[in-house]
Amino acid sequence: MELLTISEAAKLADVTTTTIRNYIRSDKLTVYEKANRHMVDRGEILSVFGLKRLAAVTPTTRVIAIANQKGGVGKTTTAVALAAVLARSSSVLAIDSDPQGNMTQAFGYDPDHQDRTLYSVYVDDLPISQAFIKIPPPPPNLTLLPSNLDLADLSRRVAGRVGLEGLLRNALDTVSENFQFVIIDCPPSLDMITINALVAATEIIVPVDMSVFSVRGMVKLMATLQEVRKVNPLLPPPKILPCRTEKTTVSQSIEEGLRNKFGSSVFRTPVPRGKDVPSAHAAKSPLPFHAPRSKTAQAYEAVAQEVLSG
Numbered sequence: 001m002e003l004l005t006i007s008e009a010a011k012l013a014d015v016t017t018t019t020i021r022n023y024i025r026s027d028k029l030t031v032y033e034k035a036n037r038h039m040v041d042r043g044e045i046l047s048v049f050g051l052k053r054l055a056a057v058t059p060t061t062r063v064i065a066i067a068n069q070k071g072g073v074g075k076t077t078t079a080v081a082l083a084a085v086l087a088r089s090s091s092v093l094a095i096d097s098d099p100q101g102n103m104t105q106a107f108g109y110d111p112d113h114q115d116r117t118l119y120s121v122y123v124d125d126l127p128i129s130q131a132f133i134k135i136p137p138p139p140p141n142l143t144l145l146p147s148n149l150d151l152a153d154l155s156r157r158v159a160g161r162v163g164l165e166g167l168l169r170n171a172l173d174t175v176s177e178n179f180q181f182v183i184i185d186c187p188p189s190l191d192m193i194t195i196n197a198l199v200a201a202t203e204i205i206v207p208v209d210m211s212v213f214s215v216r217g218m219v220k221l222m223a224t225l226q227e228v229r230k231v232n233p234l235l236p237p238p239k240i241l242p243c244r245t246e247k248t249t250v251s252q253s254i255e256e257g258l259r260n261k262f263g264s265s266v267f268r269t270p271v272p273r274g275k276d277v278p279s280a281h282a283a284k285s286p287l288p289f290h291a292p293r294s295k296t297a298q299a300y301e302a303v304a305q306e307v308l309s310g
C-alpha cells in the first residue's frame with residue numbers, strides 16, 4: 001500500500017482536496033492516520049476515480065444550467081417553474097447560483113437569512129448536503145441550495161485555487177446520485193459562478209426574450225461554451241427557450257429568426273408573456289402551483305415534457 005496526503009491524492013485524481021475529504025466523510029474512501037496526518041491509499045484513489053470518470057461518460061443525473069448573460073430574460077422564472085414541475089415525478093435539486101438570490105426568494109426563503117449557502121460550499125468547504133433546504137410539498141421531491149449576496153464575492157475569495165472552474169462539479173459528485181435532475185439558475189454574467197455551472201452541467205437551457213439584442217448576446221455565450229467544452233467535452237449544444245413571447249410582429253419575427261438560425265435546438269413550446277409570472281414571484285410561490293391554469297404555467301408544463309422526452 002502506498003499512502004498519499006490528501007493534496008497528493010487530489011492532484012493524482014485531478015479533483016480538489018474538498019472532493020477527497022467529501023469522499024472520506026461519506027465512506028467512499030478509507031482514511032489512514034500517519035504522523036497525525038490523514039492519508040489515503042494510492043491504489044484506492046486510482047480505482048475510485050478511474051471508475052468515476054467512466055461513470056461520468058454515462059451520467060444518470062441530468063444537470064441543467066439555465067444560463068444567459070443578458071439580464072431579465074426569464075432564467076429564474078424558467079428554473080423555478082421547471083424545478084417545480086419536474087419535482088412532481090422526479091427528485092430535483094434546485095441550485096440558486098445567483099447572488100441576487102431570486103430563486104431562493106421565489107421558493108419563499110429570505111436570502112439574507114440563510115447562513116448555509118452555495119457560497120459556504122465554495123468558500124468554506126461546507127459539504128453541499130449541509131446547505132440543502134428541503135422544500136415542503138407540493139411538490140414532493142424538491143430540495144433547494146440557496147444563495148445570497150455573499151456569492152458576489154466568490155471570484156475574489158477563491159482566486160488562486162487549483163481547479164477553480166470544477167468546484168461545483170466536484171461538490172455535486174458527492175450527492176448527484178440522490179437526484180434525477182439538478183436545475184441551476186445562473187446569474188446574468190459569464191463569470192466564475194456561471195463557468196462553474198456550465199462545467200457541472202450535462203445540458204444547458206438558454207431562455208431568450210423577444211428583444212432585438214437577444215440574438216446578438218447568444219454569440220458571446222456560444223464562444224464561452226466552446227471554452228467550457230475543453231473541460232466538459234460531452235456538453236451538447238444549448239436548447240433555446242423563447243420567453244415572454246407576444247402576438248406582435250416584432251416578437252413573432254424574433255422567434256422565427258431564432259427557429260431559422262437554431263432549428264431543432266429551439267424548444268417547440270414558447271413561453272408567452274403572462275401577468276401571473278410577476279404575481280407568482282410576489283406570492284413567493286412557483287408559477288405552476290400559484291396559477292396552474294395560466295397560459296404561462298401551461299407552457300412550462302409543455303417545456304418540462306420536452307425536457308423529459310429529450
Ligand SMILES: Nc1ncnc2c1ncn2[C@@H]1O[C@H](COP(=O)(O)OP(=O)(O)OP(=O)(O)O)[C@@H](O)[C@H]1O
Pocket residue numbers: 070071072073074075076077078098100102186187188243244245271272273274275277278281296
Ligand atoms: N413569461 C413571462 N411573462 C411575464 N413576465 C415575465 C415572464 N418571464 C419573466 N417575467 C418577468 O420578467 C422579469 C425577469 O424575469 P426573471 O427574473 O425570470 O429573469 P432573469 O433572467 O432570471 O433575470 P436576472 O438576469 O436578473 O437573473 C421578472 O420581473 C419576471 O416576473
Ligand SMILES: [Mg+2]
Pocket residue numbers: 075076077098102185186187
Ligand atoms: Mg434570475
